Amino acid sequence: MTxxxxxxxxxxxxxxxxxxxxxxAAGALVACASLAAGCGVVPGTTGGSEDGPIKVMTWAPxxxxxxxxxxxxxxxxxxxxxxxSKGGINGRKLTVLTCNDHxxxxxxxxxxxxxxxxxVVAVVGSYSQxxxxxxxxxxxxxxxYIGGYGVTNAEFTSPLSYPVNGxxxxxxxxxxxxxxxxxxxxxxVRPDTIAGDELPVLLDSGLTTGGHRAAGDVRAADxxxxxxxxxxxxxxxxxxxxxxxxxxxxxxxxxxxxxxSTFMDSFRRAREDYPQVRTAMxxxxxxxxxxxxxxxxxxxxEGSYITGxxxxxxxxxxxxxxEVVNKEAFGDNRIDSADxxxxxxxxxxxxxxxxxxSLGSSEVSAxxxxxxxxxxxxxxTGGLTPTLQWTTRETWGSADDLASVGFPRMVNAHxxxxxxxxxxxxxxxxxxxxxxxxxxxxxxx
Numbered sequence: 001m002t003x004x005x006x007x008x009x010x011x012x013x014x015x016x017x018x019x020x021x022x023x024x025a026a027g028a029l030v031a032c033a034s035l036a037a038g039c040g041v042v043p044g045t046t047g048g049s050e051d052g053p054i055k056v057m058t059w060a061p062x063x064x065x066x067x068x069x070x071x072x073x074x075x076x077x078x079x080x081x082x083x084x085s086k087g088g089i090n091g092r093k094l095t096v097l098t099c100n101d102h103x104x105x106x107x108x109x110x111x112x113x114x115x116x117x118x119x120v121v122a123v124v125g126s127y128s129q130x131x132x133x134x135x136x137x138x139x140x141x142x143x144x145y146i147g148g149y150g151v152t153n154a155e156f157t158s159p160l161s162y163p164v165n166g167x168x169x170x171x172x173x174x175x176x177x178x179x180x181x182x183x184x185x186x187x188x189v190r191p192d193t194i195a196g197d198e199l200p201v202l203l204d205s206g207l208t209t210g211g212h213r214a215a216g217d218v219r220a221a222d223x224x225x226x227x228x229x230x231x232x233x234x235x236x237x238x239x240x241x242x243x244x245x246x247x248x249x250x251x252x253x254x255x256x257x258x259x260x261s262t263f264m265d266s267f268r269r270a271r272e273d274y275p276q277v278r279t280a281m282x283x284x285x286x287x288x289x290x291x292x293x294x295x296x297x298x299x300x301x302e303g304s305y306i307t308g309x310x311x312x313x314x315x316x317x318x319x320x321x322x323e324v325v326n327k328e329a330f331g332d333n334r335i336d337s338a339d340x341x342x343x344x345x346x347x348x349x350x351x352x353x354x355x356x357x358s359l360g361s362s363e364v365s366a367x368x369x370x371x372x373x374x375x376x377x378x379x380x381t382g383g384l385t386p387t388l389q390w391t392t393r394e395t396w397g398s399a400d401d402l403a404s405v406g407f408p409r410m411v412n413a414h415x416x417x418x419x420x421x422x423x424x425x426x427x428x429x430x431x432x433x434x435x436x437x438x439x440x441x442x443x444x445x
Contacts, residue, residue: 053093054356054364057120058345059111059134060127061103067258069127069149069341070334073098076125078329079349085328089356092364105133112137121366122146124352125345131155143366144373146355147348149341150309156407162373162390164347164381165309166413166435169202171282172255173438174415175307176206176215178429179280182305183251185216187237189230189263190255192219199255205442206435215253220263222256227263231270239275250277251305260285261294268300280305283418288313288338288425296423305428306418310347310384312425313338317383321346338425347381351388354379385412386432401436413439 058076060069073096080096088094097118099111108130115123116137125147128134131154138145139160148155150167179186186207190199196219204214216237220230238250254263260281271277283306291301311317322337324346329335335342351373356364358372376391390411402410414432418425 051092053095054089055095055097055118055120056122056124056352057097057099057111057115057118058125059099059101059108059123060341062100064103066103067127067129068103069339071336071339071342072125072127072149072345073100074329074332074334075325075342075345076349078332078335079324079346081328082324083349083353089353090360090364101128101130101134103129105130109133109137115143116141121364121369122352125348127151127341131158135160141366142370144370146352146373147344149344153406156402156410158409160370161409162351163409164344164351164385164388164412166407166410166415168282168284169407169439170410170413170415170435171284171307171309172199172202173206173442174417174433174435175253175280175282175305176203176208176212177210177433177435177438178206178305178307178417179251179253180207180210180212182248183212183278183280184248185238185240185250186212186253187216187218187234187250188253188255189218189220189227189234191222191257193222196222196255201442202439203253203255206438209438209441220256220259222259224259225262227256227259227266228270230263231267234267235270235274235277238277250275251280252277253280255281255285257285261290264294264300278303278305282306283308283340287336287340289336291420291423291425299423301420302423304420306420306425307415308340308418309412309415310340310343311416312418312427313343314424314426318343320382343384347384350381351379386414388412402439405439405442407439 058073060072062068062070076096077098080094083089084093097120099114101108101111108128112134120143122144123138127149129151131152135154135158139158144162145160146162147164148161150163150165155161155163156167188200188203190196200215200217207215218230218233220227234252238252241247254260256263281304286301286306291299294300318337325335325337355369355372355377358377359368362368373390376389379388381388388411402413413436414434416427416432417429419428
């Protein structure tokens with residue numbers, strides 16, 4: 001595999017080292033420490049008893065100056081109320097503990113240690129950028145991590161991880177594949193960081209798969225308050241040669257995480273002096289809430305291509321999730337059914353529910369949940385993803401295909417292509433696009 005680069009990180013700016021997957025020590029436990037305040041609980045008892053409630057945890061950052069995902073733990077608690085109103089899972093109530101990881105490694109480790117101390121059987125539908133802090137306690141105690149958001153490399157390498165989507169790598173590779181046929185010159189605007197250095201590789205893998213030349217590369221600080229210089233550089237690159245007969249419209253791809261909105265403010269002003277270009281980005285940098293706040297149809301996102309993991313929020317396949325929100329969290333402004341974090345949490349709990357149901361009257365524990373998932377249990381998600389299936393053997397499907405590029409736990413490399421029309425995210429293409437082959441072609445130029 002000469003020239004092939006092991007993909008080590010994701011496009012969200014990160015400031016920690018990826019964790020290397022570790023082997024599980026049978027029965028090993030991590031010493032527990034007392035935790036800071038900031039965690040809540042749907043009341044219940046320990047998850048380890050055979051007839052008591054089943055206890056899990058969901059964590060995410062909230063009330064920070066960086067990325068916040070309060071909807072994920074809020075929805076998890078709403079899900080517990082909903083499933084318990086229906087008799088629980090296999091007749092047992094579900095208890096959901098929540099924890100705020102505060103977007104720092106210390107708090108992420110505290111959340112993980114609390115999960116160990118509370119004897120949860122799984123961490124479900126969570127978000128944290130600090131895998132090197134939370135995975136060691138979970139791995140030591142054998143607690144599975146089901147349906148993380150996909151922002152760290154460890155979520156696709158740890159034997160304790162069961163990701164329900166392909167994380168940020170699939171979104172950027174899929175975006176490149178879509179833009180290959182739609183755009184003239186493509187310019188990427190990305191963080192000037194080690195993590196940002198991987199982004200051209202991912203986007204270019206999609207572009208070159210579609211027969212397009214590599215994108216221009218504009219680096220930017222990931223904490224800037226304005227991006228006028230970078231906007232002009234991106235416009236210069238994407239509009240070069242635009243007057244040539246028959247040339248396609250150029251495309252600008254901002255991949256600055258939470259700073260994408262800041263970039264778009266600068267870009268809106270700068271683009272007035274240039275030929276028309278199209279913008280494109282990955283879900284996580286923008287969602288319907290951001291589009292609405294920026295002016296909807298009159299805002300800077302109108303016409304933008306956006307890759308996501310799941311169907312658009314208006315798709316009928318989300319009806320069951322919306323039922324939970326309407327019945328158990330109506331009026332809770334933390335929960336937005338269009339938020340990819342909330343959607344991921346719904347799918348993660350769908351996986352957990354199917355795993356527990358498959359155990360029947362057997363003991364529900366961290367070990368038994370892991371075992372049934374590792375044994376290749378097939379889990380349909382109602383059309384929101386392809387059927388999910390993990391196995392320790394990794395001799396089938398995309399998990400085996402992607403192990404060679406550093407993603408042995410990735411079992412869903414499918415993305416959707418969306419577009420902003422009249423201020424609303426709608427499907428630009430029916431169904432899913434599998435970017436397994438695209439990721440395999442992520443070579444060093």
